[in-house]
Amino acid sequence: MITKKSTPYLFLAPYLILFSVFIIIPTAMAIGLSFTNYNAVQTPEFIGLTNYINLLTQDTIFLQYVLPNTILFSVVVGPVGYMLAFFLAWSLSQLTKLPRTILALIIYSPSMTMGVAMTVVWRTVFLGNQSGIANYVLTQLGIITEPIIWMQNTQYIMPIVIIVALWSSMGVGFLAMLAGLLNVSPELYEAAAIDGVRNRFQEVFYITIPSMKPQMLFGAVMAVTNAFQAGNIGVMLTGSNPTPQYAAQLMVNHIEDYGFTRYEMGYAAAVSVALLGLIYSFSFVARRLFEEKD
Amino acid sequence: MAVGGTKVNPKKFEKGQIPLYLYLIPVAIFMGAPIIYIFNHAFKPMDELYAFPPKFFVNHPSLINFQNLMQTAAGSSIPISRYIFNSLVVTIGVVFLSVMISTMAGFALSKMKFKLNKPIFEVNNLALMFVATAVTIPRYLTISFVGILDTYWAHILPLIAMPVCLFLIKQFIDQVPNSLLEAAQLEGANAFTIYRKIIIPMVKPAIATGAILSFQAVWNNVETSNLFTSSEGIRTLSFYMNTLSGVGTVQGQGMAAAAALIMFIPNLLLFVIMQSNVMNTMAHSGLK
Numbered sequence: 369m370i371t372k373k374s375t376p377y378l379f380l381a382p383y384l385i386l387f388s389v390f391i392i393i394p395t396a397m398a399i400g401l402s403f404t405n406y407n408a409v410q411t412p413e414f415i416g417l418t419n420y421i422n423l424l425t426q427d428t429i430f431l432q433y434v435l436p437n438t439i440l441f442s443v444v445v446g447p448v449g450y451m452l453a454f455f456l457a458w459s460l461s462q463l464t465k466l467p468r469t470i471l472a473l474i475i476y477s478p479s480m481t482m483g484v485a486m487t488v489v490w491r492t493v494f495l496g497n498q499s500g501i502a503n504y505v506l507t508q509l510g511i512i513t514e515p516i517i518w519m520q521n522t523q524y525i526m527p528i529v530i531i532v533a534l535w536s537s538m539g540v541g542f543l544a545m546l547a548g549l550l551n552v553s554p555e556l557y558e559a560a561a562i563d564g565v566r567n568r569f570q571e572v573f574y575i576t577i578p579s580m581k582p583q584m585l586f587g588a589v590m591a592v593t594n595a596f597q598a599g600n601i602g603v604m605l606t607g608s609n610p611t612p613q614y615a616a617q618l619m620v621n622h623i624e625d626y627g628f629t630r631y632e633m634g635y636a637a638a639v640s641v642a643l644l645g646l647i648y649s650f651s652f653v654a655r656r657l658f659e660e661k662d
Numbered sequence: 663m664a665v666g667g668t669k670v671n672p673k674k675f676e677k678g679q680i681p682l683y684l685y686l687i688p689v690a691i692f693m694g695a696p697i698i699y700i701f702n703h704a705f706k707p708m709d710e711l712y713a714f715p716p717k718f719f720v721n722h723p724s725l726i727n728f729q730n731l732m733q734t735a736a737g738s739s740i741p742i743s744r745y746i747f748n749s750l751v752v753t754i755g756v757v758f759l760s761v762m763i764s765t766m767a768g769f770a771l772s773k774m775k776f777k778l779n780k781p782i783f784e785v786n787n788l789a790l791m792f793v794a795t796a797v798t799i800p801r802y803l804t805i806s807f808v809g810i811l812d813t814y815w816a817h818i819l820p821l822i823a824m825p826v827c828l829f830l831i832k833q834f835i836d837q838v839p840n841s842l843l844e845a846a847q848l849e850g851a852n853a854f855t856i857y858r859k860i861i862i863p864m865v866k867p868a869i870a871t872g873a874i875l876s877f878q879a880v881w882n883n884v885e886t887s888n889l890f891t892s893s894e895g896i897r898t899l900s901f902y903m904n905t906l907s908g909v910g911t912v913q914g915q916g917m918a919a920a921a922a923l924i925m926f927i928p929n930l931l932l933f934v935i936m937q938s939n940v941m942n943t944m945a946h947s948g949l950k
Contacts, residue, residue: 397800582948
């Protein structure tokens with residue numbers, strides 16, 4: 369193809385420069401700062417692994433609330449949300465075009481605003497008095513007698529945050545899997561039937577998924593990213609960071625709490641690096657599952 | 663026909679599809695209800711907003727919430743037109759620039775041979791998982807170092823390079839036959855002409871998809887206003903709308919619903935218009 373040596377770099381330069389300045393360098397800086405004590409005013413002071421040691425031994429809030437919350441949240445919204453997205457896409461792919469398009473649009477639409485702009489809806493649904501929709505319905509059904517103050521009750525905050533995050537998680541990955549499913553060649557299914565594939569489960573695992581692995585991987589990566597980007601929903605719903613008694617405190621919120629409220633930038637950077645590590649470990653598993661071996 | 667009965671993209675309705683509808687419709691209702699609700703809530707007059715028992719649908723639609731919204735905005739030092747103007751500048755800037763640099767980079771990665779081709783694409787694939795909020799602080803530091811804090815550039819520049827846009831566009835450019843580009847080259851077209859005359863027209867679906875994704879990333883963005891700007895006059899509509907949802911009064915509730923609706927509608931319209939382009943692009947979205 370085009371072989372002149374300088375041309376590719378000319379075309380790549382604008383993207384690469386911005387990509388480096390706003391993605392690569394900040395990530396590298398986070399790693400660098402995580403070994404320092406930095407309050408945003410004085411020069412960072414190198415303190416080795418102290419931040420990480422404190423994170424794993426001293427930070428009781430992190431160990432007691434933030435880490436378990438993050439793992440619970442990301443497992444449910446990530447892998448579970450992903451399986452849900454695949455299941456919905458698989459079901460939709462078996463419908464005729466018009467209903468499929470309409471239903472897919474409805475299912476996709478909550479993700480357009482990453483759920484955040486829509487927190488106002490969920491706040492009215494889970495309003496803490498009797499005129500909140502959830503309280504009203506539960507009262508009418510006789511399940512509760514007193515209205516529940518959802519957003520202050522530590523028992524309920526996390527499940528609500530997870531529901532809202534799942535609601536808004538059927539995004540690009542969901543669409544990619546739907547498109548992938550529609551592209552699986554019908555001959556494969558016919559051949560499989562002749563080869564003795566007997567039920568839909570076998571069909572999905574032996575035919576459908578293997579023939580759309582690249583889309584499955586893209587969907588998985590998007591699901592993981594989405595799960596970690598949705599970290600602000602808890603703060604938006606409860607209106608405070610930290611969330612009441614840290615009930616829905618996630619690593620993303622912990623970073624902001626330390627970075628922008630307490631100005632302990634070095635420590636916040638260490639939490640960032642731990643978070644990036646967690647994200648990549650999820651995607652590592654996804655790659656192991658779906659990477660084409662050739 | 664497959665024994666299992668999986669029939670992909672059927673041409674007409676068959677009985678076998680009924681079980682699918684039995685759960686897909688309830689799921690769609692759950693997904694869509696909050697959106698229908700916001701359409702209703704935004705038009706509810708005061709007495710219906712906090713009516714008991716709460717009502718899902720609006721009885722007597724009114725524009726009072728939108729009027730309150732305008733009035734509150736008029737009462738503050740910055741007119742709402744300023745926030746709208748800022749959002750338009752920032753959104754148009756990001757969408758245009760990110761599509762432009764992603765198509766350029768995608769063209770290079772897809773159709774040109776050079777040493778760093780594979781490694782660059784690999785790094786971009788890893789960056790698909792980049793979560794900006796995780797590195798907000800160093801991002802703030804780089805932005806302040808570049809010297810664009812509290813300018814329009816602080817909204818625009820950090821959002822332009824979107825790994826997912828580059829990825830989808832590059833995958834789509836892969837479908838453009840090489841023979842076409844070779845023929846153009848024989849006729850003396852250089853890389854820029856090929857980019858302008860062949861690549862851009864042929865990857866319109868991917869461009870539409872990239873445009874939607876970057877639109878969503880910038881139009882709904884509150885963070886750049888929150889973190890990278892300090893003067894009110896330079897902040898965006900999404901930031902302003904977001905401050906309203908924090909007001910706990912009945913009036914605030916109605917205004918917040920109206921604001922959420924105003925922010926949501928452009929997202930919805932854009933996607934509905936472009937959805938066939940998006941699905942077309944997604945068919946090539948495989949990550950190998």
